[in-house]
Each structure stands twice: as structure tokens, then as C-alpha cells.
Amino acid sequence: MGKDSDLCCDQLIRRFDHMTAVDQVSLDVPAGTFFSILGPSGCGKTTLLRLLAGFDRPDSGDIFIRGQRMNDVAPNRRPVNMVFQHLALFPTMTVGENIAYGLRRQKVPAAERRKRIAEVLEQVGLPGMSDRNPQQLSGGQRQRVALARCLVLRPTLLLLDEPLGALDLKLREQMKVELKHLQKSFGTTFVYITHDQSEAMVMSDQVAVMRNGRFDQVAPPEELYRHPATPFVAGFVGDNNRLSGEVTRVSGDTVELTLAGGAQVSGLAVSPGLTPGQQADLFIRPEALQLQPTVTGERLSRLTAGVVTTLFDGANSRVELEVAGQTLFARLPQDGSWTSLAGGHPIQLSWAPALARVFAGATP
Amino acid sequence: MRASANRLALWLLMAPFLLWILLLVLLPHLDMLRVSFQVRESWDSLAWGLTQYQNFFEESYYWRTFVRTGVMSLFTTALTLLIAFPIAWYIARLASGRAKGLLFLACLVPFWASELVRTYGWMILLRESGLFSTTLQALGLVDGPVEMLYNDVAVIIGLVYNGLLFMLVPLVTTLDGLDENLVEAGYDLGGGHWTVLREVVIPWAMPGIVSGCIVVFMLTLGSYLTPILMGGKDSAWFTEQIFTQFITRFNWEQGAALGVLLLLLSSLIVWAGLRVTGQSLRKVMG
Amino acid sequence: MIRSVPRSRWFDRLYLLYLVAFFLYLALPLLVTAVFAFNDAPFPSLPWKGFTLDWYLADGSAGRTGLFHDDGLLSALWVSVQVAFWVTLVSVSLGCLNAVLFERLEFRGKELLYLVMLLPLVIPGVILGVSILVFYSGMANTVSMRWQLELDLFRPGLPLVVMGQVAFITTLSTLVIAARLRKFDRQLEEAALNLGATPVVAWFTVTLPWLRPAIAGAAAMAFLMSFENFNTTVMLTGSDTPLTVALFNRLREGSTPVLNAVALLLMVGSAALAVLATGRSSKTA
Numbered sequence: 001m002g003k004d005s006d007l008c009c010d011q012l013i014r015r016f017d018h019m020t021a022v023d024q025v026s027l028d029v030p031a032g033t034f035f036s037i038l039g040p041s042g043c044g045k046t047t048l049l050r051l052l053a054g055f056d057r058p059d060s061g062d063i064f065i066r067g068q069r070m071n072d073v074a075p076n077r078r079p080v081n082m083v084f085q086h087l088a089l090f091p092t093m094t095v096g097e098n099i100a101y102g103l104r105r106q107k108v109p110a111a112e113r114r115k116r117i118a119e120v121l122e123q124v125g126l127p128g129m130s131d132r133n134p135q136q137l138s139g140g141q142r143q144r145v146a147l148a149r150c151l152v153l154r155p156t157l158l159l160l161d162e163p164l165g166a167l168d169l170k171l172r173e174q175m176k177v178e179l180k181h182l183q184k185s186f187g188t189t190f191v192y193i194t195h196d197q198s199e200a201m202v203m204s205d206q207v208a209v210m211r212n213g214r215f216d217q218v219a220p221p222e223e224l225y226r227h228p229a230t231p232f233v234a235g236f237v238g239d240n241n242r243l244s245g246e247v248t249r250v251s252g253d254t255v256e257l258t259l260a261g262g263a264q265v266s267g268l269a270v271s272p273g274l275t276p277g278q279q280a281d282l283f284i285r286p287e288a289l290q291l292q293p294t295v296t297g298e299r300l301s302r303l304t305a306g307v308v309t310t311l312f313d314g315a316n317s318r319v320e321l322e323v324a325g326q327t328l329f330a331r332l333p334q335d336g337s338w339t340s341l342a343g344g345h346p347i348q349l350s351w352a353p354a355l356a357r358v359f360a361g362a363t364p
Numbered sequence: 365m366r367a368s369a370n371r372l373a374l375w376l377l378m379a380p381f382l383l384w385i386l387l388l389v390l391l392p393h394l395d396m397l398r399v400s401f402q403v404r405e406s407w408d409s410l411a412w413g414l415t416q417y418q419n420f421f422e423e424s425y426y427w428r429t430f431v432r433t434g435v436m437s438l439f440t441t442a443l444t445l446l447i448a449f450p451i452a453w454y455i456a457r458l459a460s461g462r463a464k465g466l467l468f469l470a471c472l473v474p475f476w477a478s479e480l481v482r483t484y485g486w487m488i489l490l491r492e493s494g495l496f497s498t499t500l501q502a503l504g505l506v507d508g509p510v511e512m513l514y515n516d517v518a519v520i521i522g523l524v525y526n527g528l529l530f531m532l533v534p535l536v537t538t539l540d541g542l543d544e545n546l547v548e549a550g551y552d553l554g555g556g557h558w559t560v561l562r563e564v565v566i567p568w569a570m571p572g573i574v575s576g577c578i579v580v581f582m583l584t585l586g587s588y589l590t591p592i593l594m595g596g597k598d599s600a601w602f603t604e605q606i607f608t609q610f611i612t613r614f615n616w617e618q619g620a621a622l623g624v625l626l627l628l629l630s631s632l633i634v635w636a637g638l639r640v641t642g643q644s645l646r647k648v649m650g
Numbered sequence: 651m652i653r654s655v656p657r658s659r660w661f662d663r664l665y666l667l668y669l670v671a672f673f674l675y676l677a678l679p680l681l682v683t684a685v686f687a688f689n690d691a692p693f694p695s696l697p698w699k700g701f702t703l704d705w706y707l708a709d710g711s712a713g714r715t716g717l718f719h720d721d722g723l724l725s726a727l728w729v730s731v732q733v734a735f736w737v738t739l740v741s742v743s744l745g746c747l748n749a750v751l752f753e754r755l756e757f758r759g760k761e762l763l764y765l766v767m768l769l770p771l772v773i774p775g776v777i778l779g780v781s782i783l784v785f786y787s788g789m790a791n792t793v794s795m796r797w798q799l800e801l802d803l804f805r806p807g808l809p810l811v812v813m814g815q816v817a818f819i820t821t822l823s824t825l826v827i828a829a830r831l832r833k834f835d836r837q838l839e840e841a842a843l844n845l846g847a848t849p850v851v852a853w854f855t856v857t858l859p860w861l862r863p864a865i866a867g868a869a870a871m872a873f874l875m876s877f878e879n880f881n882t883t884v885m886l887t888g889s890d891t892p893l894t895v896a897l898f899n900r901l902r903e904g905s906t907p908v909l910n911a912v913a914l915l916l917m918v919g920s921a922a923l924a925v926l927a928t929g930r931s932s933k934t935a
């Protein structure tokens with residue numbers, strides 16, 4: 001574990017009756033990082049967070065915060081604070097009292113308490129709201145109060161459990177950006193849980209992708225996007241196309257697959273030891289698919305596909321294609337030249353094999 | 365460490381509960397049961413025996429009153445349900461907004477006065493020199509004073525009055541939760557008023573009905589003031605006999621036996637009611 | 651039958667008539683009781699002889715003793731207040747503890763104990779009184795016979811009255827408080843721990859304030875129930891009689907407008923208490 005890491009977990013395991021909700025999770029979060037844990041619903045994110053906050057105990061493994069072992073420390077003595085999935089603002093207290101709660105427990109004198117409450121309310125953009133009741137606030141404002149309630153304590157580590165889940169889409173977009181700014185201005189380490197990959201991508205310095213209680217990959221967002229380490233990550237993070245086929249040729253890093261219809265496609269081998277005759281999946285991003293070859297000199301992988309329909313969505317317009325029973329999406333260029341592609345019309349797709357990633361197939 | 369702290373908390377909370385339920389409820393009732401099986405041989409010696417229960421079955425006065433009390437309590441409960449249901453339906457489903465709250469409040473008001481006050485009110489209304497009698501005379505409908513108090517009808521009027529609130533509250537609460545779409549669907553699928561009431565509304569309201577009936581039945585069976593103050597010479601109530609044994613005759617053994625019998629009767633009827641309607645005590649009371 | 655389903659006009663009229671009759675039935679006894687508290691006649695009956703406050707204020711000089719000069723009734727009122735105070739205190743405290751026990755802890759036999767907790771609801775009040783009388787007075791008798799020791803506490807009297815009322819009022823206050831505790835979001839306590847509170851502090855700063863309206867409601871209910879109780883009380887009173895028992899004894903001697911005066915006072919008092927309690931709880935809820 002790194003010396004300046006705020007949070008470090010080693011081989012954490014938490015079992016419930018019939019399942020292992022957190023399975024050998026190790027992580028290392030350097031100070032000041034925005035660290036996200038991304039995974040589908042039910043993969044064990046909340047369970048992991050509750051272990052870190054101390055509401056639940058691991059069956060094995062260790063938790064270190066700033067180098068201190070935390071396993072036997074009661075939740076109220078850990079230097080971590082948590083923003084709950086449903087916020088858990090105290091309904092019997094005003095906004096000010098909610099924020100003062102932690103300060104009172106630390107026996108901060110009244111005058112300083114008032115000062116710090118005013119300060120933190122200013123920072124989260126709710127100046128002068130301290131006498132309101134939480135019930136009188138909008139969803140986004142409540143969100144900020146929950147955040148202020150933790151930040152005012154200047155914790156080493158802030159845990160956030162899908163804090164934007166309850167907000168509507170528009171507010172979520174706005175809060176995403178704000179959270180990132182707040183994290184930067186406070187300099188606090190954030191451990192952020194979400195099942196929304198766009199939240200994780202936009203805000204984080206590091207993202208851990210979690211599946212069935214395990215981490216599949218821990219990397220910065222861009223690396224996660226460009227170099228997914230497992231087929232799950234490739235499929236879960238960002239839009240992706242999957243083409244299944246049989247390996248017919250391996251030359252160095254490049255693998256050639258033959259699809260059911262006989263078409264041949266190639267991409268970069270990620271799984272080690274791919275051999276001809278094996279089933280494999282090729283992942284290629286919609287924006288990597290070119291509808292007309294631009295650079296002729298490069299060796300491109302080519303594929304002829306039938307247009308099913310075009311899906312207009314502004315800058316994100318796509319065309320749905322079909323190849324030997326498998327569906328593909330390709331990004332349409334912005335100039336509008338392709339908006340009238342007719343259904344059933346065959347077109348040629350091409351891509352640089354370095355942009356496509358090939359994993360060994362899960363089932364033969 | 366956590367486990368032992370939990371055990372400590374459990375015992376700290378369990379102790380007052382056990383003290384209360386044992387010392388104030390279970391032990392006294394067991395003791396009453398014990399005393400009911402005792403027979404006084406002389407002023408300071410007691411023997412075990414069934415004499416008290418024998419007395420109950422041999423003295424027709426006892427068991428007649430017993431049966432009478434049971435039957436009249438059941439009748440009162442049914443009547444209260446019949447009277448309260450349309451009112452509860454109106455408050456829960458037909459009245460809107462403010463009217464709803466006000467009507468409900470109006471139903472609550474009489475019960476902020478004690479049973480004694482309510483009974484007293486009825487006495488002023490019904491007795492020979494009471495309001496009804498005087499009014500009837502003033503209108504020339506009758507020639508002399510009419511006594512409307514001291515008969516079974518008066519007792520039932522008073523008992524129903526006492527039970528109404530305890531029927532209305534659970535009824536209004538359950539009917540309030542009824543989804544109107546269910547009723548609409550009932551009509552939509554071709555049901556008439558009666559079918560919808562029987563097939564949709566009553567099954568839905570069952571927990572409330574049972575809960576209300578249990579409470580009203582218990583209150584009626586155990587009531588003392590109303591039958592005594594409003595009943596006539598020959599309309600005795602079983603609680604009155606228990607009272608007499610304890611307070612006037614100091615015959616505790618006999619009183620205890622009568623108490624046990626009343627408790628048996630009430631438990632039996634409550635249990636039967638729950639069985640017949642397929643409800644559980646926890647569901648309707650807790 | 652519901653607003654969206656058409657009804658015949660006759661049905662509507664009948665329904666309305668029924669409602670009016672019902673509320674008349676409900677109001678009439680209370681109205682006459684209240685009105686006759688101010689009739690200037692020695693009996694609470696017609697004809698109306700004019701308005702007077704004698705039944706509250708008369709000092710006995712003109713042959714009339716008003717409520718405020720009637721020492722018997724006033725001391726009975728005071729006895730009732732004392733009993734109600736202790737009953738409220740004990741049954742609400744027990745209710746809080748029981749609510750936590752049944753809503754928060756897991757233990758073997760919980761379902762069964764919960765049913766036992768509900769038992770006092772299905773025991774007639776007279777029987778509750780009788781059983782406590784038999785148990786405690788019997789115990790006092792035995793002790794006095796065997797060891798010449800006088801356990802006056804267990805003779806009929808105010809302590810026994812309080813015990814008898816606590817026996818069933820505790821169940822009611824437990825139900826009221828447990829219902830509110832059930833709606834409490836456990837995460838709020840975790841949030842308090844997370845912000846540095848110990849479990850005990852979290853309980854007092856977060857959970858208890860949440861329960862406060864229910865506790866106030868339970869207290870008002872306990873006070874009213876105790877004040878009005880007759881069936882259990884009558885079996886357990888000694889020389890100091892609470893108000894309902896005193897009123898009952900008076901009533902057997904014959905009714906006078908003083909009883910109406912007391913009745914009206916009781917109605918107003920309990921209505922005020924009830925309004926206070928519901929008003930408070932609806933404000934904080």
C-alpha cells in the first residue's frame with residue numbers, strides 16, 4: 001500500500017447466507033482522489049461502503065485509513081463520513097442543526113460552529129438557508145445539505161452511496177459537475193458509488209468496475225474506455241458492439257475472427273493464448289466504425305452490413321446494422337450526409353484493428 | 365463484545381416488560397383462577413373444590429344472566445357495526461377534504477367525555493322526567509309522563525352509543541385505504557351495488573370490521589355503568605354479579621369463579637370470531 | 651356507492667337523512683348534559699328556569715353547593731389527577747421500552763410475547779381489576795395472617811388503582827409508540843453514528859425527537875383513559891375515591907345539576923387535552 005494513500009483495503013470478504021457480496025476486494029486510494037466504484041445493481045457496492053463506514057464487519061481482510069487499521073474501530077470513531085443513498089437528513093432538525101450535528105459531537109464551541117456552518121453553506125451554494133427544514137428544500141438542495149453536513153467535519157475520506165440516484169436527469173447532470181468542483185475545492189478524498197457509468201466517467205480520477213462482489217478493473221476513466229481489461233468492462237463502460245465468431249488466424253497481437261456468415265474481422269488480442277478454432281468476442285466502439293474508408297494506406301478490417309434503421313439523436317445519431325444475425329451500431333457523421341440511409345441497403349464498414357479488442361468467448 | 369452489549373440491552377428492555385406483564389397481568393389472572401377453585405370451610409381454612417362453579421350452574425340466576433349478557437353483547441356489537449358502517453363509508457369515501465376531517469372529529473368528541481358522563485346524558489333524556497317525556501307531553505302526544513329508562517332497549521341504546529367510536533375508527537381507517545379503482549372495476553365487470561359490497565368492499569374492510577367488533581364486544585361485555593344505571597330491575601348484567609360478590613358479599617372465591625367464566629366467554633367468542641373471519645389477533649390489533 | 655358511480659336521488663336523500671339522525675344521536679346526550687349545567691332548577695330536567703352559574707359557584711348558603719365549593723368532588727378530582735399522573739408516567743415509560751423491545755430487537759419467542767403484550771386488550775376491565783384485587787389483597791391478607799406484617803400498599807387504595815390502570819393502558823401506549831417507531835428510518839441512526847455520535851447519543855438526539863409526537867399522543871391518551879376509567883378503578887379504590895367513582899356514588903343518590911357541571915367540566919377538559927395533543931403531533935409530523 002502506498003504511503004500517502006487515504007484508504008487501503010486488503011482482500012476484503014463479506015459473506016451473507018448464500019452468497020459472497022464482497023469477494024476479495026483490494027483497493028488503494030491516494031489522498032485527494034475522486035475514486036468511483038461502478039457496477040450494476042446488486043453487485044455489492046453498498047455492502048462494500050458499509051464495511052468502510054463501519055456499519056458492517058468484513059469476514060476477513062483489513063481496512064486501513066491513513067495507515068491506521070480500522071477493523072475494530074466503531075463507526076462513530078472513524079475519520080470517514082458518508083452521504084447516504086437516500087441522504088438520511090434528520091427530519092426533526094433544521095438545515096443548520098443537521099450540519100451542526102457532527103460539530104456538536106466534536107464539542108466545537110457555538111461561535112465557531114456558527115461560523116463554519118455559514119462557511120460551508122456558502123461553499124455548497126446555499127447561503128442563509130440554515131433555518132429551513134430539510135422537507136422544504138428541493139431535491140438538489142437537500143443533496144447539498146447532506147454533502148455540507150459531512151464536509152463541514154473536514155473528513156479524511158468521504159463516502160457517497162449513489163447520491164444522485166434520487167434526482168431527475170437534468171439535476172443529475174448539473175450536480176455531477178458541481179460534485180467534481182466541490183471535491184477539487186475541498187481537496188477531500190471521495191469514494192463514490194454508482195451504477196451509472198457516465199457519472200463515474202465524468203467525475204472520477206480512478207474508477208473500479210465491480211461485478212459480483214469483485215473488481216474487474218481499476219483504472220482512470222479514459223483507460224477504462226480505451227483499454228477495457230475484461231469483456232464485462234468493455235460491454236458495461238460506454239456503448240460497444242460485440243461480434244462473436246471463431247478465431248481463424250493469430251499473428252502477433254492481431255487476431256482474425258470468422259463470423260457466422262463467413263465474414264472475417266480482425267482486432268487486438270486482449271485475452272492471452274487465443275488459438276485458432278476457439279470462440280471469441282470482438283468489441284468495437286460505434287465511433288470507431290467508419291462508414292467510408294478515409295485513409296487508404298492503413299490496413300483496415302472490413303465488413304459489409306445491412307442497414308436496419310437510422311436512429312436520429314442529435315450529436316449522438318446512430319445507424320443500426322445487422323451482420324449474420326448480430327446487431328451493430330455505428331455513429332453517423334455530423335454533416336448530415338447519412339441521415340437518409342435506406343433500410344436493407346448494404347454498406348461497408350471499416351476500422352483500424354488496433355481499436356477493436358478481442359476476448360476469449362465465455363461460452364463455446 | 366458487541367454480542368454481549370446486545371444481550372445486555374435485550375435484558376434491560378425485557379425486564380420492565382416482564383415485570384409489567386407478569387406482575388400486573390399474568391400472575392393476577394392465574395391467582396384469580398386459583399382462588400376460584402377454593403372453598404371456604406371455616407373463616408380461616410380453605411380447601412380445593414369446584415363448589416363455586418357448581419353454584420354457577422345450579423343457580424339459574426347466575427347462568428341466565430351470563431347467557432343474557434353474552435347474547436346482548438353480541439347483539440349490541442352487530443347493531444353497532446350496522447349503524448357505524450354507512451357512517452364510516454361516508455366519512456372515508458364520500459365526504460371530501462374539510463368535511464371529512466370535521467365529521468370524523470365530530471365522531472370523536474363524545475368519547476372525550478367519560479362513559480359515566482355519556483350514560484348520565486342518556487338518563488337525562490330518557491327518564492320519566494326527562495327531555496323526551498316532557499317533549500312528548502308538551503306536544504300532546506301522550507297524557508302522562510313516559511318512562512323510557514330502565515329497560516333493555518335503553519341499555520342497548522346506551523351500549524351502542526358507547527361502542528360507536530371504537531367501531532368507527534378502525535372502519536374509517538381500513539375503508540380509507542380502499543382503492544376506488546377496485547370498486548370501479550367491480551361495477552365495470554357487471555356487479556351491482558350489493559355484489560360489489562359483498563365481493564369487494566367487505567373482504568377489504570374485514571380486518572377493520574373484526575378489530576372494531578372485538579373491541580366493541582369486549583367493552584360491552586365488560587361494561588358496568590350503562591347496564592346498571594340504565595337497566596331495569598330484571599335486566600341484570602354479569603359484571604354486576606361479580607361486583608356484588610366482591611364488594612357487597614366479600615365472597616371472593618365465588619367472585620373469582622364468575623370472573624374466570626366471564627374471561628372464558630370473552631376469550632372464546634373473540635377466538636371464534638377470529639377463526640370464522642380468518643384474521644389473527646396480531647393483524648387486527650397490532 | 652363511490653363518488654364516480656351514479657346513485658339514485660332517493661338513495662342520496664335517505665343517506666343524508668341517516669347521517670343527520672346519526673349525528674343527532676351522537677350529540678344529544680352531551681348537549682343536554684351541558685345545557686342543564688346552567689339551568690336554575692334543583693333537578694336537571696325541563697322546564698327551563700333560566701340561566702345560572704350556581705352549580706359552579708354557589709357556596710352553600712342558599713341551599714345550593716356549586717362544584718367549586720363541593721369539597722367531596724374537588725378532592726375526588728384531585729385524587730383522579732394524581733392517579734392519572736402516575737399512570738401516564740409509568741405506562742408511557744413502559745410503552746417506550748416495549749416499543750423498542752418489539753420493533754428493534756430480535757429474540758426467541760418474540761411473536762408469542764407480542765401476543766401476550768396484546769392480551770390486556772381482550773380482558774374486560776372489571777376482570778383486570780378483580781384479578782389484581784385478588785392477587786395483591788390476598789397476598790396482603792396472607793402476609794398479615796402469617797407474619798403479622800401489614801402491606802398497606804397492597805390493600806385497596808390508590809397504588810392498586812394505579813397498578814390496575816397501568817396494566818391495560820401500557821398496551822395502548824406501546825401500540826401508539828411502536829407504530830411511530832416502525833416508520834423510523836434506521837439509516838438516520840447510522841448517519842448519526844457516522845457523524846460521530848455514540849449509539850446512546852444517537853438515540854437521544856435522533857430517535858427520541860422522532861418519537862416525541864407519539865409520546866405526547868400516548869401521554870394524552872393515557873391521561874384521559876385513566877381519568878375516565880371506572881370499571882377497573884371501582885374494584886380497587888379504598889377510602890380515597892377518584893372522580894368517576896365519586897360521581898357514580900352521587901348519581902345513585904339522585905342527580906343534581908352539580909353533576910352536569912362536573913360532566914361539562916370533564917368534557918371541556920378532555921377535549922382541550924385531546925386537541926392539544928393532536929395539534930402538537932400534527933404540527934411536528
Ligand SMILES: Nc1ncnc2c1ncn2[C@@H]1O[C@H](COP(=O)(O)OP(=O)(O)OP(=O)(O)O)[C@@H](O)[C@H]1O
Nearest residue numbers: 016017021039040041042043044045046047048195
Ligand atoms: N443484510 C443482508 N443480508 C443478506 N444479503 C444481503 C444483505 N445486504 C445485502 N445483501 C445482498 O448482497 C448483494 C449486494 O447488495 P448491495 O446492497 O451491496 O448491492 P448494491 O451494489 O449496492 O446494489 P444497488 O445498486 O441496487 O444499491 C445483494 O444481492 C443483496 O441481496
Ligand SMILES: [Mg+2]
Nearest residue numbers: 045046047085
Ligand atoms: Mg446500494
